[in-house]
Every structure is written in structure tokens, then in C-alpha cells.
Amino acid sequence: MDLNQIIVFELENKLYSIEINYVMDVYEYMESIRVPNSEDYIEGIINLRGNVITLINLKKRLKIDRNKKEKNVIICEFNKEKFGLTVDEIIGIENIDKTVNTDYDSGFVKGFIERDNREIMIIDLGRIITKT
Amino acid sequence: MNTSKYEKLFISEAIDYIEQISDSILELEREPNNIESVNSIFRGLHTIKGMAASMGYGDITQIAHQLEDIIDLVKNGKIKLYKELIDILLKGNDYMEMLVQKKPVDPDILRSFRSVLKSIEAGSEKSIESKTSELVKTVTGxxxxxxxxxxxxxxxxxxxxxxxxxxxxxxxxxxxxxxxxxxxxxxxxxxxxxxxxxxxxxxxxxxxxxxxxxxxxxxxxxxxxxxxxxxxxxxxxxxxxxxxNDIRVSLDRLDNLQNFASELVIARGRLQQLAYGLQDNELINSLNNTSKIIANIQDEVMKIRMVPVWQVFDRYPRYIRDLSNNLKKNINFEIKGRSIELDRSLLNTLADPLLHLLKNSVDHGIELPEERLSANKSEQGTLILEAKRLKNAIMISVTDDGKGIDENRILIMAIKKGLVTEEQAKNMSKQEILNFITYSGFSTREKANDISGRGVGVDAVKNILKKIGGSFEIHSEYGKGTTFNLKVPLTLAIIKSLNIRVEKERYIIPLTHINETIDIPTTEIQNIMGREVFVLREDVIPIIRLSDLFNIDTNKEKAKYSLVIVNVEDNDFALLIDEFIEQTEIVVKSLKGILSDIKGLAGITILNDGMPSFIIDVPGIFEMAKVR
Known part of the structure; x- marks a missing residue:
């Protein structure tokens, strides 16, 4: 079966998600070391078991106005690059059909699905970590 | 015999010998009576012949054998050395290398080459047959x-x-x-x-x-x-x-060993902090003993990785010789400081950049003999590749006495390309102008050629040096010559550095760049024409505030500051910080992906307390400060 799982989280009351095969770990929000002269969406760097990992503030990256404080960090690996995304709160995991709507193309979102009458955007990680 | 598992070993050993032979041939060209070079060539060929034969490589065996015969004739004084013979020997060596590395070699070329060798042999034998009895035959081995x-x-x-x-x-x-x-x-x-x-x-x-x-x-x-x-x-x-007494170890293994040794050093630092925090004397004592052992291990690992620079430098004479022949230039190429040691992977990283700079000097720097004569210079140009040991670094320089760089032409190009305005250009120092050469895509040659490429070279060299925590400088005097200086750290993985603090942020400055450190009261900071400076032993040194460059929030002016005096491109400047924390050894991790190419940062490390910290790119900082 062509099934896939996504990890669903909230950004300012809207639902977003990442395909779970890119997700390595989930943490509580943590303080990080600021990166001088970097893009504003780069939150900082942390030491995760000997690996230096860059945290990306997903709301800043997606240009979403920031009112809520982030509670979680999702550690992802994409193209052998490890990085963390700060998100408001993790909601849970959903099963999706791999083919559903993933040809949708708009900026950082590569598709969306609907669950319980709520729309869940699927984030395009490749775009997130590519400098623009 | 199944030889496949020996193949790698054969290739790497054969290449070593081929390099040795090539060096000796060139030595022989310089000093035709140097019997040691002859012996060295002979031994090298003999060994390759033996190795190739046991691997079943017929072509290599044959060439080695015939070259050996010719060298034998030279050794016995049966033929005299002449330039063409040197060329033939070198060519033979090249063929062997191509065969060893399994590069395609036209079989017809090989065949005709072998017949050339045969004819040299035959020719010489005929001419000396009459006096055979007087000649003393020798054997070796x-x-x-x-x-x-x-x-x-x-x-x-x-x-x-x-x-x-x-x-x-x-x-x-x-x-x-x-x-x-x-x-x-x-x-x-x-x-x-x-x-x-x-x-x-x-x-x-x-x-x-x-x-x-x-x-x-x-x-x-x-x-x-x-x-x-x-x-x-x-x-x-x-x-x-x-x-x-020695064995061959793959670089990968050595790298792993080095990594583990580095991790050990970091782990030791963390343990030490914990132990001192606990104030447990027994723990501290036993930890101190362990520390000594770890220091020894680290030291030994470091030494294993250190190799003399000639391992790379000695590849160049051959290349320079061919290139200058092709370009009809008369060049005396000198290598100095051959025995100075450098981390092996660091040295390998430098091999291509150095070759590029040397090519540059041969191609663009040194003039044709007739041009040199009419410029009142000696007919033969001089190209020097030199390694020197500095306090915390190695300086490698490429110096030629060629035509030098015309700053005016560079400046005109820079203005044309929109890098500076004509107004700005008026106040630029020579060093600043020369620096334009290191800008990506900047080349004063209108036409690219196959030797020095399309102006991607010098900026690539500079980037490589930035990556390894070194720096790159150009000095040139129009009409007299050019020098490229490459300052590189002694080792790649662990570097000595200063841990500093500005407000709540900590940064790392590699000692490679630091001249000295000094604490000053804020009252000693002076203002000259809107720039902050201070006077150190009668020199006026400009001050750069790290907090400005890194946008660090500063609350208010403090009563005293610390200054790190660094030297970039022959300019001293002082980096103003809050305080020095300690001198440490750090393991460098490079900036990758989304963090790459951030201004002012050269790498990351993890400090003893487990916090990551950025390594400052000192030459980069200097450039940022200049722009302001």
C-alpha cells in the first residue's frame, strides 16, 4: 500500500505537517546559540549529542506573524542535512495516501489534505532549507 | 595468483616510486654528474619492474626494464645525458604512471616508444663495443x-x-x-x-x-x-x-583515529569541568593522570599525520618544467623549506591551489626571455615555492620575479565591473586594489586559456584557505614580481584558539591570526576622523567592535575592554571584545548547508561545557569592517 505518515503540528492555529520519514526526533523547545549575520529565520544552533544542528524558526521562514510562543522542535534530516524546526505545538500523526494532492505547489507547501474539516498543509522541506 | 587485493597497494606504491624517479630525473638534469640521482632512478625502476612483474603487468614491466637498461648505460658512462634523453626518460615515466593508474595509453605510442628505447640502447652499444674491455661492468642489488x-x-x-x-x-x-x-x-x-x-x-x-x-x-x-x-x-x-619498519595506513583510518582523539580531548574537557565543580580531589587527581595520557595520544596522532611538505612540493618541478617549455619561458624553479611538516590532509588540500598559483606565475607572471632582457632583467626568471614556520602557523609563499600586477588595470576593471565607484577608487590602498583579484569571476585576462582557466582560480584559492582557517594575501610590485602568501594552521582538526566573550555570546578566534592580546581602559580608545583607534607602542591601530559586526546588543559602555590584535594582509587591527575566557584547543566543524557562507564565520566547534560556538573568520571580519 502506498501509505505515508505525517507529523501534524500547529502554527498560529493552522495545521501544518511534515512527512514522517524525514523526522528524526521531537523535543521541547530549547534555547539555542544565535547565529550572527544570518537570515532572520535562523533561530540558532544547538548541540544534539555531538552534532551541531541549526534551528529554523518555521513561522519566520513561512512569514507567518508570530503571536504564540513555540513549544516544540522537530529534528529533521533532508538530503543528509540535519536541522530543527521550531513549531507552536505538535498535534499528532496522521496516515495519508501518498498520492493525495502532493502536486499542489505553492511556495513552501507541497500539498494538503483534509481531516475533520481542517486543512493540513504539507511542508516542502527542500524549499525550507534552500536559501532564497 | 589473485592479485586484485594487492592492486591498490601496488598502485599507491608504484606512484610513490614514479614520483621519486621523476624527481631524480629532474635532479639529474640539473646535475648530470650526480651519481646518487642515477642510483635512485635505477632503484626505483628496478622496484617497479619487480612489482609490476609479480602483478602480471607486462607493459609496465617492459617499460621499466628498458628504462632501467638506459639508465644502466648512463651509469656506466656508455651514453652521455642530453636533453632529449631526459625527455625520453620523463616520457617513459609518464607512460608508466598512466599504465599504473589505468589511464588509456595508445598501444601504438607505447610500441613506438619502446622501439625508441631499443634504438638508444643499440646505438650506444655499437659505439662503445670497441672499448668494452676497458669499461667496468657493475651489478647492483x-x-x-x-x-x-x-x-x-x-x-x-x-x-x-x-x-x-x-x-x-x-x-x-x-x-x-x-x-x-x-x-x-x-x-x-x-x-x-x-x-x-x-x-x-x-x-x-x-x-x-x-x-x-x-x-x-x-x-x-x-x-x-x-x-x-x-x-x-x-x-x-x-x-x-x-x-x-613502517606500514601503510589508509588516510581514512588515520582520520578516524584523529576524530576519536579529538572527541577524547573534548570529553576530557567536560569531565574536568565536572570534576572541578564537584571539588573531589581524588577524582581530580586521577583525571589529571588520564589527561596526560590523552594529551600524549593526541600528540602522537598529530605527529602521525604530519608529513614534510616536499611530499606535495616535489610534484611541481616536473610540471613547471613542462609548462615553461611549452610557453617558451626560461624559469629557474626553487623549492625552499621542503622539510617543514604539515598535517597530511591539509597539505593535500593545498596541492591544487598551490599548483594553480604556480601556473599563474609561469603563465602570467614571468615574462618571455626576450621581454625580460628588454626590461633589463636576467634572461632566466625565478620562481620560488617556500614553506616557513611561523609561531602558530605555516606560511607557504609563491614568489616570482615576473612582471607583477598592474594596479591601475585592476582598478579600471573593478570600476568597469561595478565593484567600486570612481570616487571610492581614489582612496583605495594598493593592498585593497590587489584584493580585487580574489573576487569571484574577476580576471584581467580578456581571454581564458587552458593553463590558468577563467579567473576562477585565485578566489577559489582564497576560499579554500578560509575553509581551513588560514588566510591568503597577494603582494605585487608592477614590473618586479608577485608574491602569494598562504598562511595555514599547523593542523586541520584541532586548532589552538582563544575563547572570548561579548555580552552573553561566546566566540572562538584561532591563534593563527592573533598577534597579541591586551586589556585597555575605555579611556584609551581615541577617535580619529570618526574611527575608533588606540595607540600601541606608537602605532595607531584601528579598533573594530565585534558587537557592531555581529549585531550584538550592548547595554552601555564599559569601563574596560579587551583587545585582540590580529594581522590581516599586513594590516594590524584590534578586535574589541568584553573579555578573554580561556585559551583552548578546539575541534573544527565546517559550516554546511544553510549555515554556509555566513559573513564573519569560519566554522563551529563544541565547547567544553557542551555548548556550540562559532569560530570567527578573521580575514572575513577585516573585510566586513572595511566596507563600513
Missing amino acids: NVLDIIFEDDVVLKAARAFVVMKAIQDTGYYNDCAPSYNDILEGKFEKNFKVELKDNAPIQDLIKQIKSIPEIKDVKHLAEKQIKNKIEDKSYDIDESGIKVK
Whole structure:
């Protein structure tokens, strides 16, 4: 079966998600070391078991106005690059059909699905970590 | 025999020998009477021949063999060296290298090359046949010197017995004087027999000594020669068997070892902090002992990785020679400081950038002989590649006495490309102008050529140096010559550095760039034409506030500051920070992906307390400050 799982989280009351095969770990929000002269969406760097990992503030990256404080960090690996995304709160995991709507193309979102009458955007990680 | 698993080893060893041969050929060209170079070429060829034969590589074996024959003729004075012969030797060496590396070589070329070698051999033999008897034949390798009694009666007969005895064992290779001469007794008191490498020397000596009228048999092996040349890489034990004292280890393994050693150093730092926090003396003592051992391990690992720069430098003379021949330039290429040691992977990283700079000097720097003469210079240009040891770094420089760089032309280009306005250009220092060469895509040559490419070179060199925590400078005087200076850290993985603080942020400055550090009261900071400076031993040194460059929030002016005096491109400047925390050894991690190319940062490390920290790119900071 062509099934896939996504990890669903909230950004300012809207639902977003990442395909779970890119997700390595989930943490509580943590303080990080600021990166001088970097893009504003780069939150900082942390030491995760000997690996230096860059945290990306997903709301800043997606240009979403920031009112809520982030509670979680999702550690992802994409193209052998490890990085963390700060998100408001993790909601849970959903099963999706791999083919559903993933040809949708708009900026950082590569598709969306609907669950319980709520729309869940699927984030395009490749775009997130590519400098623009 | 299944040779595939030996193939890698064969290739890497053969390449070493081929390089050695190439160097020796060039040495021989410079000093045609240097018998040591001849011997070195001979030994190299001999070894390659043997190795290739055991691997079943017929082509390599044949070429090595024929080159060996020619060198043998040179050695025996049967042919004189001339330029074309040197070329042929070099070409032969090239073919061997191509074959070893499995690069395609046109079989027709090989065939005709071999016939050239044959004709040289034949030609020389004809010309000297008449005086053969006067020439002394020599043998090398595993040699027995058979010495007869002073009053030997049956010289020829005894000689025959000796020769027969040796031949019967099947270990006979060659002899001197010639076989016939020996059997006819045409030798003084002794003759020499070359044996195969695996001959049971002691048994043979015993056997020959038992023959009447033989005074002594000496084993000449390659003992004396080998020991001198390869110093300690071989021991000869009593039976005359070579015992290798070194082994080959893949760089990957060495890198792993280095990484673990580095991790160990970091782990030690963390443990130490914990131990001191606990104030447990027993723990601290035993930790101190462990620390010493760790320091020793780290030291040894570091030493393993250190190799003399000639391992890379010696590749260049050949290249420079060919290139200058092609370009019809007359260049004396000198290498200085060959024995200075550098981390192996660091040295390998520098191989291409250095080659590029050398090419640059040959191609664009040094003029044609006639141009030089009309500019009142010596006909022959000089190109120097030099390694020097500095306090915490190594300086490698490429210097030529060629035409130098025309700043005006650079400036015009820079204005044309919109890098500076004409207004700004008026106040630029020479150093700043020369720096434009290191900008990506900047080249004053309108046309690219296959030698120096399209102006991607110098900026690539600069980037590589930034990556390894070094710096790159250009000095040039129009009409007189150019020098490229590459300052590189001693090692790549662990660097000594200063841990500093500005407000709540900590950064790392590699010691490579630091001249000195100094604490000053804020009152000593002066303002000259809107720029902050301070006076150090009568020199006015500009101050750069790290908090400005890194946008660090500062609350209010403090009563005192610390200054790190660094030197970039011959300019001293002072980096203003809050305080020095400590001097540490750090393991450098490079900036990758989304963090790459951030201004002012050269890398990341993890500090003893587990917090990551950025390593400051000192030359980069200097450039940022200039722009402001």
C-alpha cells in the first residue's frame, strides 16, 4: 500500500505537517546559540549529542506573524542535512495516501489534505532549507 | 595468483616510486654528474619492474626494464645525458604512471616508444663495443663479492666452480665483470655476482667459502645504499633480510583515529569541568593522570599525520618544467623549506591551489626571455615555492620575479565591473586594489586559456584557505614580481584558539591570526576622523567592535575592554571584545548547508561545557569592517 505518515503540528492555529520519514526526533523547545549575520529565520544552533544542528524558526521562514510562543522542535534530516524546526505545538500523526494532492505547489507547501474539516498543509522541506 | 587485493597497494606504491624517479630525473638534469640521482632512478625502476612483474603487468614491466637498461648505460658512462634523453626518460615515466593508474595509453605510442628505447640502447652499444674491455661492468642489488687468495693458482677454474655452484642453486642473476671474462680469469682479485632477492645468502656464502683458494665472500646487499637513502624505513637483520619498519595506513583510518582523539580531548574537557565543580580531589587527581595520557595520544596522532611538505612540493618541478617549455619561458624553479611538516590532509588540500598559483606565475607572471632582457632583467626568471614556520602557523609563499600586477588595470576593471565607484577608487590602498583579484569571476585576462582557466582560480584559492582557517594575501610590485602568501594552521582538526566573550555570546578566534592580546581602559580608545583607534607602542591601530559586526546588543559602555590584535594582509587591527575566557584547543566543524557562507564565520566547534560556538573568520571580519 502506498501509505505515508505525517507529523501534524500547529502554527498560529493552522495545521501544518511534515512527512514522517524525514523526522528524526521531537523535543521541547530549547534555547539555542544565535547565529550572527544570518537570515532572520535562523533561530540558532544547538548541540544534539555531538552534532551541531541549526534551528529554523518555521513561522519566520513561512512569514507567518508570530503571536504564540513555540513549544516544540522537530529534528529533521533532508538530503543528509540535519536541522530543527521550531513549531507552536505538535498535534499528532496522521496516515495519508501518498498520492493525495502532493502536486499542489505553492511556495513552501507541497500539498494538503483534509481531516475533520481542517486543512493540513504539507511542508516542502527542500524549499525550507534552500536559501532564497 | 589473485592479485586484485594487492592492486591498490601496488598502485599507491608504484606512484610513490614514479614520483621519486621523476624527481631524480629532474635532479639529474640539473646535475648530470650526480651519481646518487642515477642510483635512485635505477632503484626505483628496478622496484617497479619487480612489482609490476609479480602483478602480471607486462607493459609496465617492459617499460621499466628498458628504462632501467638506459639508465644502466648512463651509469656506466656508455651514453652521455642530453636533453632529449631526459625527455625520453620523463616520457617513459609518464607512460608508466598512466599504465599504473589505468589511464588509456595508445598501444601504438607505447610500441613506438619502446622501439625508441631499443634504438638508444643499440646505438650506444655499437659505439662503445670497441672499448668494452676497458669499461667496468657493475651489478647492483643483492650482490656477493667473491675474493680470491692473493696467490691464487687456478683462478679461472675456481671461478668456474664458483659460478657453477651459484647457477646450480637457481639464484643467479648477473655478474661483473662479464660471464666470459670471469670464466677466462679476466679479473683482479675478486668478482661480483648479483643474486635474486630471495637467495639464501648465508648458505651460499658458506658453500662458496668451502671452495679452495677463495679468501672471502662478502654480502654487499643494498645495505649501505638502502640504509642511507631510505634511512629508517628498512632494517637489515643479521641474515640480510629486509625488515620493514613502517606500514601503510589508509588516510581514512588515520582520520578516524584523529576524530576519536579529538572527541577524547573534548570529553576530557567536560569531565574536568565536572570534576572541578564537584571539588573531589581524588577524582581530580586521577583525571589529571588520564589527561596526560590523552594529551600524549593526541600528540602522537598529530605527529602521525604530519608529513614534510616536499611530499606535495616535489610534484611541481616536473610540471613547471613542462609548462615553461611549452610557453617558451626560461624559469629557474626553487623549492625552499621542503622539510617543514604539515598535517597530511591539509597539505593535500593545498596541492591544487598551490599548483594553480604556480601556473599563474609561469603563465602570467614571468615574462618571455626576450621581454625580460628588454626590461633589463636576467634572461632566466625565478620562481620560488617556500614553506616557513611561523609561531602558530605555516606560511607557504609563491614568489616570482615576473612582471607583477598592474594596479591601475585592476582598478579600471573593478570600476568597469561595478565593484567600486570612481570616487571610492581614489582612496583605495594598493593592498585593497590587489584584493580585487580574489573576487569571484574577476580576471584581467580578456581571454581564458587552458593553463590558468577563467579567473576562477585565485578566489577559489582564497576560499579554500578560509575553509581551513588560514588566510591568503597577494603582494605585487608592477614590473618586479608577485608574491602569494598562504598562511595555514599547523593542523586541520584541532586548532589552538582563544575563547572570548561579548555580552552573553561566546566566540572562538584561532591563534593563527592573533598577534597579541591586551586589556585597555575605555579611556584609551581615541577617535580619529570618526574611527575608533588606540595607540600601541606608537602605532595607531584601528579598533573594530565585534558587537557592531555581529549585531550584538550592548547595554552601555564599559569601563574596560579587551583587545585582540590580529594581522590581516599586513594590516594590524584590534578586535574589541568584553573579555578573554580561556585559551583552548578546539575541534573544527565546517559550516554546511544553510549555515554556509555566513559573513564573519569560519566554522563551529563544541565547547567544553557542551555548548556550540562559532569560530570567527578573521580575514572575513577585516573585510566586513572595511566596507563600513
